Amino acid sequence: MLTLTMRPYGGEADLEAIAHLLNTCAEFDRQDDWISVSELRLEFDDPSIDKQRDICLWEDADGKLIGMGQMWIPPSGDNNDGFLWFNVHPQSRGGYLEKQAIAWGEQRMREVATSRGVCARLRAGSRDDNSVRMAILESCGFTPDRYFLRMERSLVEPLPEPQFPEGFTLRQLQGEQEVEAWVEMFNQTFIDHWNYHPLTVESFQHWLTDPNYKPELDLVAIAPDGTFAAFCYCYINPEENEHFARKEGWIAELGTRRGFRKIGLGRAMLLAGMHQLKAAGMDTAKLGVDADNPNGALQLYESVGFRKLDTNISYYKDI
Incomplete structure (x- = not known):
């Protein structure tokens, strides 16, 4: 049996090892993902994360990081689903450490x-x-209940021009003074x-500090009466693109x-x-979608040429 040390996140000194573990796992699992130390730092500094209690690390007898668990727990008053992400080094897999996480x-x-009485x-x-x-998830009592697709579309192929309803104005978000209006629109x-969870102004402000945030990729549609009616926030990760020698951008958030x-x-x-995204030099757009989205999102994406790359399954377990 493995000799394991389980400990909480130790701060900045752990970031390099965590990024290496996550990238090793992604490569082994043929997942098209790569994360940098700066991205991890931004993620862990989100005000909704309790770094001491919501991140856990496992090291082997030599002090090498071989496992990681991370929780996201909605604020009190929101629904009481917690989200667990866990990764185990490919050489240490087999079920034991996964079940520990x-x-x-x-x-x-x-x-x-x-603590919440719920x-x-x-x-x-x-x-x-x-498989x-x-x-492992099913052996631990988890049940699958939702499916999410990752999709992509070439931006080299012809792209139709957007047609807005009469009276609606397209523009970029105008900084801090519009944060509350954007968050209110997002939540509505x-x-x-x-599985809706309200976005807080604090979390949104935190993510605006991302060095990769570009205002020209943060679009809103304003109704004739001035209401924030729809949004499309796009994201480009230059470090990941450099790592894979590609030019991809994400439709990160889209809603009406x-x-x-x-x-x-x-x-x-x-x-x-x-x-x-195309104007920023990207040749591929990616996005994620709930396969059972009630407002026809999947059909919308397919209608403009997106195709499925892979499927992720959401599992749950009542505690």
Whole structure:
């Protein structure tokens, strides 16, 4: 049996080893992902994360990092689902350490349930071609309940021009003074979606400090009465693109506020975002979508040429 040391996150000194572990796992699992130390730092500094209690590390007898668990726990008053991400070095896999990480996540959610006086649910995920991980989750009592697709579309091929409803204005978000209006629009857009969690102004402000944030990729549609009606936030990761020698950008967030749907805003915003990515020199656009999105998002993406790359399964376990 492995000789393991389990400990909390130790701060800046751990970032390099965590990034190396995550990138080693992604390469082994043929996942098209790569993360930098600066990205990890930004992620861990999100005000919604308790770094001491929501990140856990496992080291072998030589002090090498071989496992990591990370939790995201919604603020009190939100629904009580916690999200667990865990990674185990390919040479240390086999079920034991994975189950240790899951047990840690379950214990963390029990603490939350007890402190809030509620029933809680733990969520974790797996790509649908990772049969070993899926088997481990199911052996620990998890049940699959939702499927998410990752899709891509070439930006080299012809791209239709966006057509906005009469009276609507497309522009970029104008900095700090519009943060509250954007967050309110975001929450009103997704409040009727599966597993919705409200976005806070603090978290949004934190992510605006990302060195890779570009205002020209943060688009909003303004209704004739001045209401923030729809949005498309795109993202380019230059370090990841350099690592893979590619030119890809993401449609990271796309949505239309309730009351403004079914008039073509979603399609117009999507196309506007894709044009911005193309103008920034990208040749491929990617996005993720809930396969059962109630507002026809999958059909929208397919209608403008996106195709599926892979499928991720969301699992849950009641605590």
